[in-house]
Amino acid sequence: MPEPFSSSTTHRAGSGPDLPPLPASATELGHLLQRVATGDRSAFAKVYEATVPKLLGTVLRILNNRGWAEEVVHDVYIKIWQKAGQFDAGKASPITWMVTIARNSAIDELRKQPARGRAPEEELEQVLSTEPNAQSRLEDQQTVNRLNLCLEELEKDRRDMVRMAYLNGWSRVDLATHFDQPVNTIKTWLHRALKQLKGCLSP
Template identity: 40%
Template sequence: MADDATLRLLLAGIGRGEADRLAELYDLTSPKLFGLILRIQRDRGLAEDVLQDVYMRIWQAAGTYRPEAGPPMPWLVTVARHRAIDSVRRKTEAQGPESERGEDWVARLIDPRDGAAALMDREALLACLGRLDPAHRDCVVLAYCEGLSREELAARFGRPVNTIKTWLHRALAGLKTCLETVS
């Protein structure tokens, strides 16, 4: 992985339209971004398409990156995450509600590359999710598996956005504590 200074230089070059800088950035960051996208997207072919879309977006938006706003990698990860979630939303809307698809939402939270650990992680995650208040659990699942925003969750649950933020914060803190004790 490249350091922040290298990534900043590459993004500055991309912002000036230097295509070779995009190729360098791709070589340095695509494994990490692809892993993130694959966790969200779960379909390797679609994840590869999303990855290409991510770098097109980076090409278009590199000029908007401001180093004073923070390190470049979180900015890149945010672009990738949003594109992957948008892709899942489009796919979900085309297929209908999750319950009709029979999709296992827990699988989206587990690393698809580690089979043995995934089974243990899955059981631990299910156990810890089961300990959460049902509304809080549903909030976390919808936010992290379906990509719903806080505003969308607020509308869905009929609660203010600040309440949803509190629910998510408490639920994630509870999951973290639970998973640390289980592991």
């Protein structure tokens, strides 16, 4: 299968201003991925335009380095192009499937080059970001169980906020809109929630 990126397909993430996500339901994205699996570049371009802001945001929050994140996102879309036929709507939504690929790719890069960049609350955010991967592979299940227990100790809004931010890739702006709070307030709440989680997870 040929490489998906070309002048007739789309540009690299970050080559210009961030594009707003296009309206695309899970059903629409699923149909587009089916077309991508057949080598449809037009469908791939639509998938890219609809999802690149979210995937770039997910990777950027893990790597905390814009240029590095853009490189990883480029590779992520090559993986999506190559693996589109493996997408199973019965197991996950299209965006969840793609975010998982992006998150795992970013974590792999961070492990390869740990000194290049880390998110602010690096240790805990890395645990949170790897939780679905750990669950799917049954790796370090004890840590996952402890994390879930500690999450349950948070107030519901804080727990939902942490899951949205670190497991679902929501930006601070997305959270501010959802919870109807200023962005700085969201940052403060997340910081406090992470601090509480870190204390709970400490031996």
